[in-house]
Amino acid sequence: MQFPEYRGRRLRKNENLRRLVRETKLSVDHLVYPLFAVPGKSVKKPINSMPGQFQMSVDYIAKEAREAFDLGIPAILLFGLPSKKDEQASGAFAKEGIVQQAVRRVKNEVPDMVVITDVCLCEYTSHGHCGIIEKGQVHNDMTLDVLAETALSQVKAGADMVAPSAMMDGQIAAIREVLDENALDDIPIMAYSAKYASAFYGPFREAADSAPQFGDRKAYQMDPANADEAIREISLDVSEGADIIMVKPALPYLDVICRAKQEFDLPLAAYNVSGEYAMIKAAAQLGWLDEEKTMLESLTAIRRAGADIIITYWAKQFAQLLKK
Numbered sequence: 001m002q003f004p005e006y007r008g009r010r011l012r013k014n015e016n017l018r019r020l021v022r023e024t025k026l027s028v029d030h031l032v033y034p035l036f037a038v039p040g041k042s043v044k045k046p047i048n049s050m051p052g053q054f055q056m057s058v059d060y061i062a063k064e065a066r067e068a069f070d071l072g073i074p075a076i077l078l079f080g081l082p083s084k085k086d087e088q089a090s091g092a093f094a095k096e097g098i099v100q101q102a103v104r105r106v107k108n109e110v111p112d113m114v115v116i117t118d119v120c121l122c123e124y125t126s127h128g129h130c131g132i133i134e135k136g137q138v139h140n141d142m143t144l145d146v147l148a149e150t151a152l153s154q155v156k157a158g159a160d161m162v163a164p165s166a167m168m169d170g171q172i173a174a175i176r177e178v179l180d181e182n183a184l185d186d187i188p189i190m191a192y193s194a195k196y197a198s199a200f201y202g203p204f205r206e207a208a209d210s211a212p213q214f215g216d217r218k219a220y221q222m223d224p225a226n227a228d229e230a231i232r233e234i235s236l237d238v239s240e241g242a243d244i245i246m247v248k249p250a251l252p253y254l255d256v257i258c259r260a261k262q263e264f265d266l267p268l269a270a271y272n273v274s275g276e277y278a279m280i281k282a283a284a285q286l287g288w289l290d291e292e293k294t295m296l297e298s299l300t301a302i303r304r305a306g307a308d309i310i311i312t313y314w315a316k317q318f319a320q321l322l323k324k
């Protein structure tokens with residue numbers, strides 16, 4: 001087909017024609033809403049670099065979860081800021097840990113909300129790394145035990161799904177094993193399989209107070225230059241028992257999302273990270289971008305690339321927009 005027989009503009013003439021041939025649809029069904037739990041009562045502290053996002057005590061977390069659920073959002077992803085950090089990340093797996101408390105509260109007040117917990121140590125370690133430090137390095141295998149214990153304690157508190165994000169080798173197998181040993185074989189794992197060492201996590205590190213105190217995360221998170229390696233990482237997670245795989249960040253890695261969708265038949269999640277959110281918020285505040293339109297275009301692009309699930313700070317705002 002070629003011009004003038006083919007004229008692409010024929011089907012773009014008006015919104016109803018465009019609607020008829022639109023290939024990618026957005027809906028709240030695919031969205032996961034991340035939330036940050038902090039100790040205390042009635043705390044709702046704005047996160048400067050993420051306008052519209054807050055650190056919340058568990059009472060407000062439950063309230064926010066209720067509002068999100070009533071808007072049709074099926075799942076939240078919980079992060080926690082413990083009252084004390086230490087070398088061993090003991091706040092991560094404490095029975096009364098901040099995430100464990102938040103999970104219990106949400107499951108109590110919004111039982112049908114799917115509660116997913118991030119399994120990582122960076123928010124709980126005094127040094128801010130995602131694992132246990134041995135001789136100045138993050139020790140892979142020592143970290144596996146702590147991640148497994150963390151996942152188990154979160155599920156015992158009521159989490160419906162765990163999402164390991166520490167990028168330790170073997171973490172999916174370690175968590176699957178401990179869950180199965182505890183008769184929790186019905187709990188799915190969403191694996192942060194291809195997680196890059198990205199500068200786009202900047203605002204999150206303020207939100208979760210999790211910036212590494214020395215060095216960086218390049219010895220465990222992936223090199224942004226690599227895509228074949230992402231496929232290897234995902235294959236390993238699939239063989240270790242992942243139920244959902246993930247690419248993170250989303251927008252700068254749409255090629256990786258696209259390849260992952262073609263090569264694997266598991267549900268694929270993409271994490272539209274803090275920096276992707278902050279960029280649009282900042283430009284919109286300056287009047288340089290239209291916030292709603294850039295948000296919708298970003299989410300559409302992530303779905304079009306192949307993501308089945310999008311983890312996004314826009315979840316609630318998007319859902320509210322649909323109701324208008």
Ligand code: PBG
Pocket residue numbers: 118120122130165166200201202203204205217272273274275
């Ligand atoms: C924990 C974790 C991070 C994010 C999700 N889980 C930060 C990091 O690895 O430094 C980033 C999320 C975001 O930027 O929105 N390891």
